[in-house]
Amino acid sequence: MMLIEETAIADAALPVDQFKAHLRLGTGFAEGSVQDEVLKGFLRAAIAAIEARTGKVLIVREFFWSLSEWRDPASEILPVAPVVSLNSVTVTDTAGAETVVAAETYRLDQDSQRPLLRPVGARLPTVASGASVKIGFTAGMSFGWGGLPADLGQAVLLLAAHYYEYRDETALGAGCMPFGVTSLIQRYRTVRFGAGVMQ
Template sequence: MTVSGVSPAAIAAAVEEARGFLRLEGEAEQALLERLAATAITLAEAFTGTLLVTRTVEDVLPAARGGGWQLLAAAPVRAIGGVMGLPAEGAPFVLPPDAYAVDVDGAARGWVRVIAPGAAGRVAVSYTAGLAVDWDALPPPIAQGVAMLIAHLFNDRDAGRAPPAAVAALWRPYRRMRLMAEAHP
Protein backbone atom coordinates (compact mmCIF):
# COMPACT_ATOMS: atom_id res chain seq x y z
CA MET A 1 0.00 0.00 0.00
CA THR A 2 1.26 3.46 -0.92
CA VAL A 3 -0.44 6.37 0.83
CA SER A 4 0.09 10.03 0.02
CA GLY A 5 1.38 12.03 2.96
CA VAL A 6 -0.69 13.87 5.50
CA SER A 7 -1.61 17.24 4.04
CA PRO A 8 0.23 20.34 5.28
CA ALA A 9 -3.20 21.82 6.11
CA ALA A 10 -4.00 18.92 8.47
CA ILE A 11 -0.60 19.20 10.13
CA ALA A 12 -1.02 22.97 10.55
CA ALA A 13 -4.48 22.50 12.09
CA ALA A 14 -3.18 19.84 14.49
CA VAL A 15 -0.28 22.10 15.51
CA GLU A 16 -2.72 24.95 16.14
CA GLU A 17 -4.81 22.74 18.45
CA ALA A 18 -1.70 21.51 20.25
CA ARG A 19 -0.55 25.11 20.79
CA GLY A 20 -3.77 25.63 22.74
CA PHE A 21 -2.98 22.67 24.99
CA LEU A 22 0.58 23.88 25.44
CA ARG A 23 -0.40 27.56 25.87
CA LEU A 24 2.23 28.51 23.29
CA GLU A 25 1.89 31.76 21.39
CA GLY A 26 3.54 32.84 18.18
CA GLU A 27 5.65 30.57 16.02
CA ALA A 28 7.97 29.18 18.70
CA GLU A 29 9.34 25.70 17.84
CA GLN A 30 7.12 25.45 14.74
CA ALA A 31 9.29 22.87 12.93
CA LEU A 32 9.37 20.60 15.98
CA LEU A 33 5.62 20.87 16.47
CA GLU A 34 5.02 20.01 12.80
CA ARG A 35 7.16 16.85 13.11
CA LEU A 36 5.36 15.89 16.32
CA ALA A 37 1.99 16.49 14.62
CA ALA A 38 2.92 14.21 11.72
CA THR A 39 4.00 11.55 14.25
CA ALA A 40 0.83 11.92 16.34
CA ILE A 41 -1.42 11.67 13.27
CA THR A 42 0.45 8.56 12.08
CA LEU A 43 0.08 6.98 15.54
CA ALA A 44 -3.65 7.84 15.62
CA GLU A 45 -4.10 6.20 12.22
CA ALA A 46 -2.21 3.10 13.31
CA PHE A 47 -4.24 2.85 16.53
CA THR A 48 -7.64 3.39 14.89
CA GLY A 49 -6.88 1.49 11.68
CA THR A 50 -8.32 4.48 9.83
CA LEU A 51 -6.84 7.20 7.67
CA LEU A 52 -7.96 10.36 9.42
CA VAL A 53 -7.99 12.92 6.62
CA THR A 54 -8.88 11.84 3.07
CA ARG A 55 -5.97 11.18 0.76
CA THR A 56 -4.93 9.07 -2.20
CA VAL A 57 -3.96 5.42 -1.75
CA GLU A 58 -2.67 2.79 -4.18
CA ASP A 59 -2.70 -0.95 -3.51
CA VAL A 60 -0.98 -3.54 -5.69
CA LEU A 61 -2.87 -6.84 -5.71
CA PRO A 62 -2.52 -10.18 -7.54
CA ALA A 63 -4.63 -10.47 -10.70
CA ALA A 64 -5.61 -14.12 -11.01
CA ARG A 65 -8.17 -14.75 -13.75
CA GLY A 66 -11.63 -15.14 -12.24
CA GLY A 67 -10.15 -14.44 -8.81
CA GLY A 68 -12.19 -13.70 -5.76
CA TRP A 69 -12.83 -10.41 -4.06
CA GLN A 70 -9.77 -8.78 -2.50
CA LEU A 71 -9.91 -6.28 0.37
CA LEU A 72 -8.17 -2.93 -0.03
CA ALA A 73 -5.77 -2.06 2.77
CA ALA A 74 -6.87 1.45 3.79
CA ALA A 75 -10.20 2.50 5.23
CA PRO A 76 -12.67 4.06 5.20
CA VAL A 77 -12.82 4.03 1.41
CA ARG A 78 -14.55 7.04 -0.16
CA ALA A 79 -14.09 6.20 -3.85
CA ILE A 80 -12.24 3.70 -6.03
CA GLY A 81 -10.72 5.53 -8.96
CA GLY A 82 -9.40 2.92 -11.33
CA VAL A 83 -7.44 -0.26 -11.92
CA MET A 84 -4.19 -0.52 -13.89
CA GLY A 85 -2.83 -3.82 -15.17
CA LEU A 86 0.81 -4.51 -14.26
CA PRO A 87 2.34 -7.09 -16.61
CA ALA A 88 5.57 -8.92 -15.75
CA GLU A 89 7.13 -7.20 -18.75
CA GLY A 90 6.07 -4.08 -20.55
CA ALA A 91 4.22 -0.93 -19.61
CA PRO A 92 1.27 -0.74 -17.24
CA PHE A 93 -2.12 -0.46 -18.96
CA VAL A 94 -5.61 0.63 -17.98
CA LEU A 95 -7.92 -2.34 -17.43
CA PRO A 96 -11.26 -1.86 -19.19
CA PRO A 97 -14.23 -1.49 -16.81
CA ASP A 98 -15.63 -4.91 -17.77
CA ALA A 99 -12.36 -6.60 -16.70
CA TYR A 100 -12.86 -5.93 -12.99
CA ALA A 101 -15.50 -5.17 -10.37
CA VAL A 102 -15.27 -2.84 -7.38
CA ASP A 103 -17.42 -2.41 -4.30
CA VAL A 104 -17.45 -0.32 -1.14
CA ASP A 105 -19.42 -2.14 1.56
CA GLY A 106 -21.48 -0.76 4.44
CA ALA A 107 -18.40 -0.66 6.69
CA ALA A 108 -16.61 1.54 4.10
CA ARG A 109 -14.20 -1.25 3.16
CA GLY A 110 -13.14 -1.33 -0.47
CA TRP A 111 -13.16 -4.53 -2.50
CA VAL A 112 -11.76 -5.38 -5.95
CA ARG A 113 -12.30 -8.47 -8.09
CA VAL A 114 -10.29 -8.99 -11.27
CA ILE A 115 -12.43 -10.82 -13.83
CA ALA A 116 -10.24 -10.66 -16.96
CA PRO A 117 -6.67 -9.53 -16.20
CA GLY A 118 -5.36 -9.87 -19.74
CA ALA A 119 -1.56 -9.80 -19.58
CA ALA A 120 -1.52 -8.42 -16.02
CA GLY A 121 -0.05 -10.52 -13.27
CA ARG A 122 -0.88 -7.80 -10.75
CA VAL A 123 -3.13 -4.77 -10.63
CA ALA A 124 -2.66 -1.32 -9.10
CA VAL A 125 -5.87 0.02 -7.58
CA SER A 126 -6.05 3.76 -6.91
CA TYR A 127 -8.61 5.07 -4.46
CA THR A 128 -9.29 7.73 -1.87
CA ALA A 129 -9.76 6.88 1.78
CA GLY A 130 -10.16 8.83 4.98
CA LEU A 131 -12.56 9.51 7.80
CA ALA A 132 -12.92 13.25 7.12
CA VAL A 133 -12.34 15.55 4.17
CA ASP A 134 -10.27 17.94 6.30
CA TRP A 135 -9.10 18.44 9.88
CA ASP A 136 -12.17 20.45 10.91
CA ALA A 137 -14.49 17.59 9.88
CA LEU A 138 -12.77 15.03 12.17
CA PRO A 139 -14.75 13.81 15.16
CA PRO A 140 -13.70 16.03 18.10
CA PRO A 141 -12.39 13.14 20.25
CA ILE A 142 -9.91 12.13 17.53
CA ALA A 143 -8.67 15.69 17.02
CA GLN A 144 -8.42 16.23 20.78
CA GLY A 145 -6.46 13.00 21.22
CA VAL A 146 -4.00 14.02 18.49
CA ALA A 147 -3.54 17.46 20.09
CA MET A 148 -3.01 15.87 23.51
CA LEU A 149 -0.44 13.46 22.08
CA ILE A 150 1.45 16.30 20.36
CA ALA A 151 1.49 18.22 23.66
CA HIS A 152 2.70 15.12 25.50
CA LEU A 153 5.49 14.47 22.98
CA PHE A 154 6.51 18.14 23.17
CA ASN A 155 6.57 18.29 26.97
CA ASP A 156 8.08 14.85 27.51
CA ARG A 157 11.00 15.05 25.08
CA ASP A 158 13.54 13.65 27.51
CA ALA A 159 11.58 11.75 30.16
CA GLY A 160 10.24 8.90 28.01
CA ARG A 161 6.95 8.55 29.89
CA ALA A 162 3.97 6.82 28.30
CA PRO A 163 1.30 9.02 26.69
CA PRO A 164 -1.74 9.85 28.81
CA ALA A 165 -4.33 7.06 28.91
CA ALA A 166 -6.92 9.64 27.86
CA VAL A 167 -5.47 9.63 24.33
CA ALA A 168 -6.31 5.94 23.80
CA ALA A 169 -9.67 6.43 25.55
CA LEU A 170 -10.57 9.19 23.09
CA TRP A 171 -9.56 7.12 20.06
CA ARG A 172 -10.87 3.69 21.12
CA PRO A 173 -14.49 4.19 19.92
CA TYR A 174 -13.13 4.84 16.43
CA ARG A 175 -10.86 1.80 16.29
CA ARG A 176 -11.43 -0.51 13.31
CA MET A 177 -10.53 -4.11 13.87
CA ARG A 178 -9.67 -6.35 10.90
CA LEU A 179 -10.02 -10.08 10.79
CA MET A 180 -7.40 -11.80 8.64
CA ALA A 181 -9.87 -14.07 6.84
CA GLU A 182 -12.40 -11.44 5.80
CA ALA A 183 -14.52 -12.29 2.80
CA HIS A 184 -16.61 -9.98 0.67
CA PRO A 185 -20.17 -9.94 1.97
Protein backbone atom coordinates in the same frame (compact mmCIF):
# COMPACT_ATOMS: atom_id res chain seq x y z
CA MET B 1 1.61 -6.06 -0.44
CA MET B 2 2.57 -2.43 -0.10
CA LEU B 3 0.56 0.68 0.78
CA ILE B 4 2.00 3.93 -0.56
CA GLU B 5 0.73 7.34 0.51
CA GLU B 6 0.66 9.29 -2.73
CA THR B 7 -0.25 12.69 -1.27
CA ALA B 8 0.70 14.09 2.13
CA ILE B 9 -1.46 16.03 4.57
CA ALA B 10 -1.28 19.71 3.65
CA ASP B 11 0.14 22.07 6.28
CA ALA B 12 -3.11 24.04 6.17
CA ALA B 13 -5.02 20.96 7.40
CA LEU B 14 -2.94 20.72 10.59
CA PRO B 15 -4.39 22.44 13.70
CA VAL B 16 -1.18 24.21 14.70
CA ASP B 17 -2.89 27.08 16.57
CA GLN B 18 -5.20 24.66 18.38
CA PHE B 19 -2.18 22.55 19.32
CA LYS B 20 -0.38 25.62 20.68
CA ALA B 21 -3.42 26.41 22.83
CA HIS B 22 -3.52 22.79 24.01
CA LEU B 23 0.14 23.04 25.04
CA ARG B 24 -0.50 26.45 26.65
CA LEU B 25 2.31 27.98 24.64
CA GLY B 26 2.66 31.75 24.86
CA THR B 27 1.09 33.82 22.09
CA GLY B 28 1.50 37.36 20.83
CA PHE B 29 5.30 37.23 20.69
CA ALA B 30 7.34 38.09 17.63
CA GLU B 31 8.80 34.57 17.70
CA GLY B 32 5.35 32.98 17.94
CA SER B 33 5.81 30.86 14.84
CA VAL B 34 9.36 29.69 15.58
CA GLN B 35 8.15 26.25 16.73
CA ASP B 36 5.55 25.76 14.01
CA GLU B 37 7.56 23.25 11.98
CA VAL B 38 8.34 21.22 15.11
CA LEU B 39 4.66 21.24 16.13
CA LYS B 40 3.60 20.17 12.63
CA GLY B 41 6.02 17.25 12.89
CA PHE B 42 4.47 16.08 16.17
CA LEU B 43 0.95 16.46 14.77
CA ARG B 44 1.87 14.43 11.69
CA ALA B 45 3.46 11.75 13.88
CA ALA B 46 0.37 11.58 16.11
CA ILE B 47 -1.95 11.33 13.11
CA ALA B 48 0.20 8.56 11.61
CA ALA B 49 0.24 6.61 14.89
CA ILE B 50 -3.52 6.85 15.34
CA GLU B 51 -4.13 5.89 11.71
CA ALA B 52 -1.86 2.87 12.13
CA ARG B 53 -3.62 1.82 15.35
CA THR B 54 -7.16 2.23 13.99
CA GLY B 55 -6.78 1.49 10.27
CA LYS B 56 -8.71 4.71 9.62
CA VAL B 57 -7.37 7.58 7.51
CA LEU B 58 -8.19 10.87 9.22
CA ILE B 59 -7.47 13.52 6.56
CA VAL B 60 -8.40 12.72 2.95
CA ARG B 61 -5.51 11.88 0.64
CA GLU B 62 -4.54 9.51 -2.16
CA PHE B 63 -2.96 6.06 -1.87
CA PHE B 64 -1.70 3.18 -3.98
CA TRP B 65 -2.11 -0.44 -2.83
CA SER B 66 0.19 -2.89 -4.62
CA LEU B 67 -0.40 -6.66 -4.63
CA SER B 68 1.25 -9.65 -6.26
CA GLU B 69 -2.07 -11.51 -6.34
CA TRP B 70 -5.68 -11.17 -5.21
CA ARG B 71 -6.43 -12.64 -1.80
CA ASP B 72 -9.89 -13.42 -3.18
CA PRO B 73 -10.70 -12.89 -6.89
CA ALA B 74 -14.32 -12.17 -5.92
CA SER B 75 -13.34 -9.11 -3.85
CA GLU B 76 -10.25 -7.42 -2.43
CA ILE B 77 -10.30 -5.85 1.04
CA LEU B 78 -8.62 -2.45 0.92
CA PRO B 79 -6.08 -1.83 3.70
CA VAL B 80 -7.54 1.36 5.19
CA ALA B 81 -10.94 3.01 5.62
CA PRO B 82 -13.01 4.94 4.83
CA VAL B 83 -12.37 4.88 1.08
CA VAL B 84 -13.92 7.84 -0.73
CA SER B 85 -13.31 6.66 -4.30
CA LEU B 86 -11.45 4.18 -6.46
CA ASN B 87 -9.20 6.02 -8.91
CA SER B 88 -7.54 3.25 -10.90
CA VAL B 89 -6.71 -0.44 -11.13
CA THR B 90 -3.58 -1.29 -13.10
CA VAL B 91 -2.20 -4.75 -13.86
CA THR B 92 1.53 -5.03 -14.61
CA ASP B 93 2.65 -8.18 -16.41
CA THR B 94 5.94 -10.02 -15.95
CA ALA B 95 7.55 -7.94 -18.71
CA GLY B 96 6.62 -4.69 -16.95
CA ALA B 97 3.84 -3.70 -19.36
CA GLU B 98 0.92 -1.97 -17.65
CA THR B 99 -2.74 -2.42 -18.50
CA VAL B 100 -5.29 -0.04 -17.01
CA VAL B 101 -8.44 -1.94 -16.09
CA ALA B 102 -11.65 -0.36 -17.40
CA ALA B 103 -13.42 1.48 -14.57
CA GLU B 104 -16.80 0.01 -15.53
CA THR B 105 -15.57 -3.50 -14.68
CA TYR B 106 -15.13 -2.88 -10.94
CA ARG B 107 -16.82 -0.98 -8.13
CA LEU B 108 -16.26 0.17 -4.55
CA ASP B 109 -18.16 -1.30 -1.62
CA GLN B 110 -17.89 1.58 0.88
CA ASP B 111 -17.88 -0.36 4.12
CA SER B 112 -16.74 1.80 7.06
CA GLN B 113 -14.53 -0.98 8.44
CA ARG B 114 -13.50 -3.09 5.45
CA PRO B 115 -14.04 -1.31 2.13
CA LEU B 116 -13.94 -3.69 -0.83
CA LEU B 117 -12.90 -3.59 -4.45
CA ARG B 118 -15.51 -5.75 -6.18
CA PRO B 119 -15.87 -6.87 -9.79
CA VAL B 120 -18.97 -5.90 -11.72
CA GLY B 121 -18.90 -9.45 -13.08
CA ALA B 122 -17.89 -12.64 -11.33
CA ARG B 123 -14.17 -12.06 -10.83
CA LEU B 124 -11.55 -9.36 -10.63
CA PRO B 125 -9.07 -9.26 -13.57
CA THR B 126 -6.60 -12.12 -13.70
CA VAL B 127 -3.15 -11.45 -12.22
CA ALA B 128 -0.71 -14.01 -13.63
CA SER B 129 2.09 -15.54 -11.57
CA GLY B 130 4.94 -13.02 -11.36
CA ALA B 131 2.67 -10.11 -12.31
CA SER B 132 1.22 -7.47 -9.98
CA VAL B 133 -1.75 -5.17 -9.57
CA LYS B 134 -1.89 -1.61 -8.26
CA ILE B 135 -5.08 -0.03 -6.90
CA GLY B 136 -5.25 3.75 -6.68
CA PHE B 137 -7.81 5.16 -4.26
CA THR B 138 -8.72 8.18 -2.17
CA ALA B 139 -9.39 7.65 1.52
CA GLY B 140 -10.09 9.74 4.59
CA MET B 141 -12.71 10.80 7.11
CA SER B 142 -12.54 14.53 6.40
CA PHE B 143 -10.99 16.98 3.96
CA GLY B 144 -10.07 19.29 6.84
CA TRP B 145 -9.40 19.19 10.56
CA GLY B 146 -12.78 20.69 11.48
CA GLY B 147 -14.65 17.77 9.92
CA LEU B 148 -13.08 15.09 12.12
CA PRO B 149 -15.04 13.54 14.99
CA ALA B 150 -14.23 15.46 18.17
CA ASP B 151 -12.86 12.42 20.00
CA LEU B 152 -10.36 11.63 17.23
CA GLY B 153 -9.26 15.26 17.06
CA GLN B 154 -8.73 15.27 20.82
CA ALA B 155 -6.79 11.99 20.61
CA VAL B 156 -4.42 13.52 18.05
CA LEU B 157 -3.81 16.57 20.25
CA LEU B 158 -3.22 14.42 23.34
CA LEU B 159 -0.78 12.13 21.55
CA ALA B 160 1.05 15.01 19.84
CA ALA B 161 1.37 16.71 23.25
CA HIS B 162 2.72 13.44 24.70
CA TYR B 163 5.33 13.31 21.94
CA TYR B 164 6.17 16.97 22.54
CA GLU B 165 6.52 16.62 26.32
CA TYR B 166 8.56 13.42 26.12
CA ARG B 167 10.57 14.22 22.99
CA ASP B 168 13.87 13.51 24.76
CA GLU B 169 12.65 10.33 26.47
CA THR B 170 14.20 7.09 25.26
CA ALA B 171 12.95 4.68 27.95
CA LEU B 172 9.33 4.45 26.80
CA GLY B 173 8.22 1.06 25.50
CA ALA B 174 7.63 0.36 21.83
CA GLY B 175 4.17 1.43 20.72
CA CYS B 176 3.62 3.43 23.92
CA MET B 177 0.34 5.34 23.76
CA PRO B 178 -1.23 7.19 26.72
CA PHE B 179 -4.38 5.65 28.19
CA GLY B 180 -6.49 8.70 27.34
CA VAL B 181 -5.58 8.29 23.69
CA THR B 182 -6.26 4.55 23.56
CA SER B 183 -9.68 5.00 25.16
CA LEU B 184 -10.63 7.76 22.70
CA ILE B 185 -9.68 5.73 19.63
CA GLN B 186 -10.91 2.34 20.84
CA ARG B 187 -14.27 2.47 19.09
CA TYR B 188 -12.60 3.25 15.75
CA ARG B 189 -10.36 0.19 15.77
CA THR B 190 -11.23 -2.52 13.29
CA VAL B 191 -12.46 -5.71 14.95
CA ARG B 192 -10.66 -8.72 13.48
CA PHE B 193 -11.64 -12.30 14.02
CA GLY B 194 -9.07 -15.04 13.62
CA ALA B 195 -8.20 -18.33 15.33
CA GLY B 196 -11.07 -17.74 17.74
CA VAL B 197 -9.66 -14.41 18.91
CA MET B 198 -11.30 -10.99 18.69
CA GLN B 199 -8.85 -8.08 18.47
